[in-house]
Amino acid sequence: xxxxxxxxxxxxxxxxxxxxxxxxxxxxxxxxxxxxxxxxxxxxxxxxxxxxxxxxxxxxxxxxxxxxxxxxxxxxxxxxxxxxxxxxxxxxxxxxxxxxxxxxx
Amino acid sequence: xxxxxxxxxxxxxxxxxxxxxxxxxxxxxxxxxxxxxxxxxxxxxxxxxxxxxxxxxxxxxxxxxxxxxxxxxxxxxxxxxxxxxxxxxxxxxxxxxxxxxxxxxxxxxxxxxxxxxxxxxxxxxxxxxxxxxxxxxxxxxxxxxxxxxxxxxxxxxxxxxxxxxxxxxxxxxxxxxxxxxxxxxxxxxxxxxxxxxxxxxxx
Numbered sequence: 001x002x003x004x005x006x007x008x009x010x011x012x013x014x015x016x017x018x019x020x021x022x023x024x025x026x027x028x029x030x031x032x033x034x035x036x037x038x039x040x041x042x043x044x045x046x047x048x049x050x051x052x053x054x055x056x057x058x059x060x061x062x063x064x065x066x067x068x069x070x071x072x073x074x075x076x077x078x079x080x081x082x083x084x085x086x087x088x089x090x091x092x093x094x095x096x097x098x099x100x101x102x103x104x105x
Numbered sequence: 106x107x108x109x110x111x112x113x114x115x116x117x118x119x120x121x122x123x124x125x126x127x128x129x130x131x132x133x134x135x136x137x138x139x140x141x142x143x144x145x146x147x148x149x150x151x152x153x154x155x156x157x158x159x160x161x162x163x164x165x166x167x168x169x170x171x172x173x174x175x176x177x178x179x180x181x182x183x184x185x186x187x188x189x190x191x192x193x194x195x196x197x198x199x200x201x202x203x204x205x206x207x208x209x210x211x212x213x214x215x216x217x218x219x220x221x222x223x224x225x226x227x228x229x230x231x232x233x234x235x236x237x238x239x240x241x242x243x244x245x246x247x248x249x250x251x252x253x254x255x256x257x258x259x260x261x262x263x264x265x266x267x268x269x270x271x272x273x274x275x276x277x278x279x280x281x282x283x284x285x286x287x288x289x290x291x292x293x294x295x296x297x298x299x300x301x302x303x304x305x306x307x308x
Contacts, residue, residue: 020137020138021134021135021137021138022137022138022141022142038163039161039162039163039164039167039168040138040142040161040162040163041135041162041163041165041167041168042163042167042168042171044131044134044135044168044171044172045168045171045172045174045175046171048127048131048172048175049175052175052179067137067140067141068133068137069134069137070130070134070137
């Protein structure tokens with residue numbers, strides 16, 4: 001179920017600022033309080049897909065510790081797409097809540 | 106002796122052989138990720154820390170399969186765009202030949218030129234709506250266009266018949282596009298086969 005929403009979760013993780021792959025997966029783990037404990041590599045196909053769709057951009061950087069890293073940033077189109085996905089998710093989750101709660105009334 | 110990270114990265118590069126540029130880019134990115142993860146492990150520095158970092162990353166084959174699915178989608182999009190352009194150019198070239206020539210419509214070459222094109226167009230339109238990832242449908246379109254263009258060249262005897270420059274140029278355009286389309290269809294076939302292998306777990 002998570003797979004269909006991974007792109008939006010990655011976009012949301014980058015909303016706070018640019019990050020590299022390891023930091024993104026750590027952010028997802030922390031934001032979900034460990035619920036989304038994905039194999040770490042699964043984030044890379046999503047990053048590549050989002051970059052191809054121009055929802056993310058990336059660049060190699062060399063931080064002070066000397067290791068070269070590819071850092072991803074959300075683009076304006078990515079922010080807009082995230083907003084749309086949040087709205088769609090809000091409608092969907094509300095409908096599921098209503099359907100699940102309906103049996104208790 | 107190579108560590109677990111070196112072995113993993115080498116294996117991942119092999120799994121991504123359908124896209125060498127992506128394999129190169131991802132190798133250094135994944136290596137950076139794994140070294141950072143290993144350094145964050147309480148057992149660092151040790152082979153155990155590297156092994157755990159690799160385990161948490163997931164199977165290289167599954168990660169490569171994630172990329173392969175996207176590669177199929179991109180290749181299919183490129184192939185469809187090329188097919189659409191080829192159909193338009195072939196149609197224009199065919200009309201230019203018809204205007205230039207005044208041949209017997211019952212002869213074989215004009216019939217193949219026309220009906221192979223119509224068949225390719227019909228299969229392409231149906232496949233666009235129903236089977237966008239169908240290699241067979243794209244191959245049928247390719248063969249139809251190949252037959253149409255080949256028959257058109259035979260029909261006009263272009264290179265011996267003193268054809269006007271616009272007819273020659275349009276024929277050259279359709280031949281070039283047919284080459285590009287063939288290249289994309291073969292590429293799509295390779296990516297579909299690789300994706301199926303990665304998903305099935307076969308070597």
